[in-house]
Amino acid sequence: MLRLGVPRAPAVAVGDRVVHGWNPEAYARLVGVDYAEAKKLMPRALGARLDAILAAAEEITRAIPVERTGWKPPERDRTLGDLAFHVFRVGVSFADAMDGDGLQESWFGELAPPDLADGPAIARYGALARARLAGWFDGVADTEFDRTVKTYYGPQAAHEFLERSTWHAAQHLRQLHILFDRIGITPPAPLDPALLAHLPLPESIW
DSSP, rough: TTTTTTOOSEEEETTTEEEEOOHHHHHHHTTTOOOOOOOOOOHHHHHHHHHHHHHHHHHHHHHHHHHGOOOOOOSOOOOHHHHHHHHHHHHHHHHHHHTSSOGGGGGGOOOTTTTTSSSSHHHHHHHHHHHHHHHHHHOOGGGGGGGGETTTTTTEEEEHHHHHHHHHHHHHHHHHHHHHHTTTTOOOOOOOGGTTSSSSOOOEEE
């Protein structure tokens, strides 16, 4: 892969022909098979869905008890507070990547800053992230969703990148609800299945 100029997965190579980045249609052409793309939500609908997911994350984050903010489940080396922060960072990273030099892997390793020490404080950051995204969607032309975005895992169509950002945030919202149940806390509202509909989420929570 390095010889073919591919710095990291995902990629598919056949001989000296290679497709880098998450691009199932190009993978299919490369190996000579038919490909029927799964139906995906349109970009503006995905933007509205992402906001609804972040709104639900904001609500449940606000309810994290201060004594549980630093608790870590065994599945990940990430505290409950950092997980909540990560949901919002995933969401706002879409606009940051579209406006800047692409998606940086380091963004997803960021932890909640020290001044975001409890659920309400992290939820306020979530409100700012939602405002940033709302402004971006209000001001952007539809043609932005047709271009290719540079990401740390390779080039990706902007529409697919938005879908990935949306289901990525939804996956972590699912985890927050699971962890609330695990520590015996009732979330402010149950997880709405409509938030997950028509998103290519993995079956596994982790």
